Amino acid sequence: PTALVIAIDGTSGSGKSSTSRGVAGRLGLRYLDTGAMFRAMTWWLLREGVDVHDVAAVAAACGRPVIESGTDPLAPTITVDGVDVSVEIRSDEVNAAVSPVSAVPEVRSLLLDLQREVIGTGGIVVEGRDIGSVVWPQAELKVYLSADPDARAQRRALEEGGSDLASTQQSLLERDRIDSGRATAPLTMADGAVHVDSTHLTLPEVVDRIVTLAEEAR
Numbered sequence: 656p657t658a659l660v661i662a663i664d665g666t667s668g669s670g671k672s673s674t675s676r677g678v679a680g681r682l683g684l685r686y687l688d689t690g691a692m693f694r695a696m697t698w699w700l701l702r703e704g705v706d707v708h709d710v711a712a713v714a715a716a717c718g719r720p721v722i723e724s725g726t727d728p729l730a731p732t733i734t735v736d737g738v739d740v741s742v743e744i745r746s747d748e749v750n751a752a753v754s755p756v757s758a759v760p761e762v763r764s765l766l767l768d769l770q771r772e773v774i775g776t777g778g779i780v781v782e783g784r785d786i787g788s789v790v791w792p793q794a795e796l797k798v799y800l801s802a803d804p805d806a807r808a809q810r811r812a813l814e815e816g817g818s819d820l821a822s823t824q825q826s827l828l829e830r831d832r833i834d835s836g837r838a839t840a841p842l843t844m845a846d847g848a849v850h851v852d853s854t855h856l857t858l859p860e861v862v863d864r865i866v867t868l869a870e871e872a873r
């Protein structure tokens with residue numbers, strides 16, 4: 656059914672991306688990584704020399720870049736003004752700046768419109784922090800994915816090719832702190848969300864669980 660929307664929210668490094676892509680692949684759905692949109696905005700602001708801690712400056716500039724997301728779960732793309740920035744948006748600089756940028760209401764409302772446009776008539780797995788609570792509360796299935804900080808840091812450090820574990824964990828926890836504490840659309844478990852703790856599960860196990868939940872939700 657094309658109307659199916661699966662919202663997957665959770666903390667940084669909880670396995671949202673791998674899980675969401677896996678679920679979309681299994682169910683033949685599109686995939687939207689909303690974190691990549693906030694990262695793309697942040698990358699552009701940094702490149703333009705905008706002070707990311709200056710809320711007024713960020714609000715004034717954020718309407719300028721054209722951000723577009725591809726929705727193929729096997730090859731997701733993110734472009735800014737037509738240029739693919741999939742690699743650049745994973746840098747330490749973007750990691751450190753993305754949470755303050757994402758707390759700016761003007762940034763959120765701009766990207767919210769884009770996200771709703773992509774979701775359109777559904778048939779998509781959407782991952783983020785506020786998908787089930789704000790972006791698409793009517794989603795047929797809402798999942799809140801979590802994992803212990805140690806497990807999250809280990810996975811992320813591995814992904815990043817052996818970055819330092821302690822500093823990776825520090826950076827994840829700092830983003831969680833800002834994302835959960837902001838006034839606009841903070842990270843929270845949405846009403847009606849199913850909590851899946853992935854600490855002791857493998858990726859295929861998490862995907863299986865969510866696919867089963869989706870089949871029940873249909």
Ligand code: C5P
Nearest residue numbers: 689690691693753754757783784785830
């Ligand atoms: O999911 P990812 O870790 O790539 O997201 C990067 C950042 O983007 C988050 O730490 C958060 O600040 C922001 N974000 C958000 N709302 C979303 C998705 C991401 O504020 N729906």
